[in-house]
Amino acid sequence: MITLNKDHINNIKTRNFKGKIWYIVFISSAVISIVFLSILILSIINNTFGIIILGLKYNPETVSPGKPLIKNSRDELIKLLNDYSGIDDDFTPAMLKTLNNEKDLSLRTEKDLYMIFFNNVLQPEIIRTFSLLESVFNKNIIIEEYNLNKDSYPILRMEFKSWLNPGLFINTQSSHPLLSGIRTAFFGTLWMVFLTVLLAMPLGISAAIYLELYAKDNMLNRLIQVNIYNLAGVPSIIFGLLGLAVFVRMLEPVTSGQFLRFLFKSGEQTTLNGRTIISAGLTLAIMVLPIIIINTQEAIRAVPSTLIDSSYGLGATKWQTIWHHILPYSFDRILTGTILAVSRAIGETAPLVVVGASTFIVFDPVSIFSKFTVLPIQIYQWTARPQAEFRNLAASAIVVLLILLLTLNLTAIILRERTVKKRV
Amino acid sequence: MEYKNLKKRVRVNELFINIILFVSSITSILITLGIVFELGKESILFFKSGVSILKFFTSTEWQPAIGNFGILPLLNSTLITSLIAMLISVPFGLFAAIYLSEYASDKVRSIVKPVLEILAGIPTIVYGFFALTFITPVLQKVFGEDIVEIYNMASAGIAMGILIIPLITTMSEDALKSVPKSLREGAYGLGATKFETSTKIVFPAAISGIAAAVIIGLSRAVGETMIVALAAGSGPNFTFNPFRAAETMTGYMVRISGGDVGYDTFDYNSIFVIGLLLFIVTLGLNILSRHIIKKFREVYD
Known part of the structure; x- marks a missing residue:
């Protein structure tokens, strides 16, 4: 007959303790694995939305009052291009003429005209983008950055942008991030x-x-x-x-x-x-x-x-x-x-x-x-x-x-x- | 009565179908032959054009421009990134598998397993993005920006480790689960604790399946491409410091073939040589893992 002496009892205690410790290790491994993978997903969502600081030469709302610029018809866009050529040195009437000689403006698509206007007249430049977390918790840094650039651009905007938007599906590749899509x-x-x-x-x-x-x-x-x-x-x-x-x-x-x-x-x-x-x-x-x-x-x-x-x-x-x-x-x-x-x-x-x-x-x-x-x-x-x-x-x-x-x-x-x- | 008509008759249609099916299955052999032939042919061209095989395997410099072709820098960074990946994925993957197989309730398992399977299906390019935009900044914060370069082997290795965790977990869990209940009950009967049963009885019994999982994981890590192409940096660099940029074998292949590479140039041939080496290594690992499963599997009835 086996009699349990003190050693045996102590032994069982340490064995159970060891088991408990390892149980914690095992379960936390499983939890950590899933946490890793959740961070992966969250970090992607974090990059999909956020505040951007955007510098513009003209305000799109005053250029095309009442409706978004892209909704304008071809004739309206051509008129806008003519109006804005020559206002400053970046877009001269001569440049517009060169474009017209390459392909007649009235034969171009609305999107093409919009892009000409966008790139040459509005000249939007993304100064800095922030992730979703930064946008929510680091407002001060964003405002600081905004104030820093205030004088360098005629119009400076701070807006919340969802990079996942209908434009992503409509636009093709482009060198300008605001016009790029998949x-x-x-x-x-x-x-x-x-x-x-x-x-x-x-x-x-x-x-x-x-x-x-x-x-x-x-x-x-x-x-x-x-x-x-x-x-x-x-x-x-x-x-x-x-x-x-x-x-x-x-x-x-x-x-x-x-x-x-x-x-x-x-x-x-x-x-x-x-x-x-x-x-x-x-x-x-x-x-x-x-x-x-x-x-x-x-x-x-x-x-x-x-x-x-x-x-x-x-x-x-x-x-x-x-x-x-x-x-x-x-x-x-x-x-x-x-x-x-x-x-x-x-x-x-x-x-x-x-x-x-x-x-x-x-x-x-x-x-x-x-x-x-x-x-x-x-x-x-x-x-x-x-x-x-x-x-x-x-x-x-x-x-x-x-x-x-x-x-x-x-x-x-x-x-x-x-x-x-x-x-x- | 005549029984002649009952004799097995050759059906032309069926024979035709039979041939089509056979040809389909032969395709897989043709693919393998194609891989071996093309990789071999270009490799021979590579070595014929004046690169000595000895130097190829011993030189620590890879500078095609001045005729220095030493595979060691590329091989070295492949090994370091894979090692980091295994250091992350083996403990986490294995412990998680033990938890799922031995401790978790059916309900937990039925939720966690499909989640892991779906996560295993996330494209590797996503992990590359994650390595570059999340892991690297975190590493830079922890260790200092002057120590951790923007492109570094550590972040690529960690991302690869996370990628491989679901693979090791699901394969090991299958191996642990297939150990018969009677073994566990025998151990409990002798007074073993749950932990002792899991690690001293069930784990050794499933060791062949677990070893196979680890080897498959290693083979995945060695052949993994997009994570290292994005996060480990471009340009061969013979270094053992995981926080420095160093191009791996697969990263090199992506960089060279990404620009339109002209046929029959040194660059073109070199990606095939490296491809051949990669093919041999991963094939060896895969064969080894299948061999382990077959040879060392304990069969319990």
């Missing part, structure tokens, strides 16, 4: 994702069907399977290198669209090299292919064998069984896996930098042979700029990207839940 990048992302899904989904599903339902257990098939697992772990930038060497360089006549040149109107949007949407789509399709294959294989494995056996028992051929029973049954799961792969593709930056996303384009993509940029690339370029106001733009583009991804992920989760409910 329009081109947003359309680029849509085109590219569409292509990626179109290419990767059929290929991935077919490969998964082969591996799960046709492949015999031999060397070759085992090699294919191991190879797919390994490909899923290859860093994305390597796929970019493959894309650069094969799609951009080797297949240039195809991916630049030159072989179809007679079909397209030659315009500024098309390029003469292979740095096009189709190259990007192909590269990302290759990148997400292993993920789609693995997810589809899991989906097919979850189909109950009774379903398959009864189909065979009724005399269906293998393909009939797959087409009428296995695929419909597992379709929700396949779709979920594909959505997750697509959200990976949407957020991917590195391979597209390597494949050659454009650094500066202002035209919406018109075909798969257009030059392109995508949301993450846009975010990268804005973040890499030294000016703080472009960081604010980057933050607002990140919000758009995250909302896009969250929507996709929620769709996947809802699909998964629905499947579970249906089956039970």
